[in-house]
Amino acid sequence: MSALPPPHEGLTAAQLAARHGLAVSGARPPLPEYVRRLWGRRHFILAFSRAKLAAQYSQARLGQLWQVATPLLNAAVYFMIFGLLLDAGRGMSKDVYIPFLVTGVFVFTFTQTSAMSGVRAISGNLGLVRALHFPRAALPVSFALQQLQQLLYSMLVLFLVVIGMGSYPDLSWALIVPVLALQFCFNTGLALILARAGARTPDLAQLMPFVMRTWMYASGVMFSIPVFLADKPQWAANILQWNPAAVYMDLMRFALIEGYGAENLPEHAWALAGGWAVLIAVGGFVYFWRAEERYGRG
Structure with missing residues (x-):
């Protein structure tokens, strides 16, 4: 009588693993499951962002005062x-x-630092990525959250400057909350996009300072775009005013500064702010998730 063939004969490695309930380590879960896992790590995200914030200036004598002093x-x-x-x-x-x-x-520093920390979120934390299994999106999200906390400390000084120049709190200051919420969503999506790009191309971190400096000069941080481009074609001024950094800055100025009226805002400013936030946050999250299983490899 001839011997029976082994039960696994003729099966590929993938088929054999599936038969025994094995899965690829670090495989990308479906998007809803990935969101659920990320929400389950919310306490880690918050604790990690706080730890990074506390350690940022731990070697400086003035410590956390640099969070306010630098901008x-x-x-x-x-x-x-x-x-x-x-x-x-x-x-x-x-x-x-x-x-x-x-x-x-x-306000621009909030976006700038979120982008700069996002581009190194994976490439600068490979030890953590390779040692522990968790949704990798937790890293860029925590870095964006860290920058939000840093901005909130800085806002105290901003309030003093604004009040010192004669713009006192009124109902328009309530707009600060939705402006920051929309900008945080945008910054988080941007950090996710740059985290994936930086994980694949580490040299991007060296290029980013030049990109951010160009973006700053094009966003009207130091000057009013409508005033300086008054003699230029309207489409040129529109492009600069519609860019997300300029939109969030203008809305924050409108909320805080007495004498900076709605005439200084681009048309449909709130729609632009919401559109940028949703587009970049959702698009950035999906873009990052699609490469989940490749982070920390190679």
Whole structure:
């Protein structure tokens, strides 16, 4: 009598693994399941962002004061160069231009630091990625959350500057909450997009400072786009005003600064802010998720 063939004869490795209930380590789960797992790691995301925030300036003598001092010093430098030497505040009184500038610097810094930390979220944490199994989106999300917490500390100084220039709290200040919520969604999506790109191309981190500097100059941080482009074609001013960084800065200025009215906003500013937030947040999340199983490999 001939011997029976082994039960696994003729099966591929994948078929054999499936028969015994084995799955690829780090395989990408379906999108709804991935969202559920990410929500299950919400406490880790919050704790990780807080730890990163606390450690950011741990070696500096002034410690966490640099969270506020850095954007404030940047605003002071920009005021000396653009406000005093180049008259970038033309058409605005000093009481309006100073809070205009400081608000722009603080709000743009929120997006800038979210992007810069996002591009290194995977490539700069490979030890963690390779050692533990968790949804990799937790890293760029936690970095965006870290930058939101840092901005909230900075907002205290921003409020003092705005009040010192004569813009006192009123009902328009309630708009700060939806503006920050929409910008946070946008920044998180941007961090997710750049995290995937940075994981594949680490050199992107070296290019990003130049990209962000160009974006800053094109977003009206130091000057009013409608005033400076008054003699240019309208489509050029529209393109600059419709870019998300400019939209969120203008909405925050509108909320905070007395004398900065709706005439300074692009048409349908709130629709633009919401559209950018949804497009980049949802698109960035799906884009990041599609490469989930490739992070930390190779």
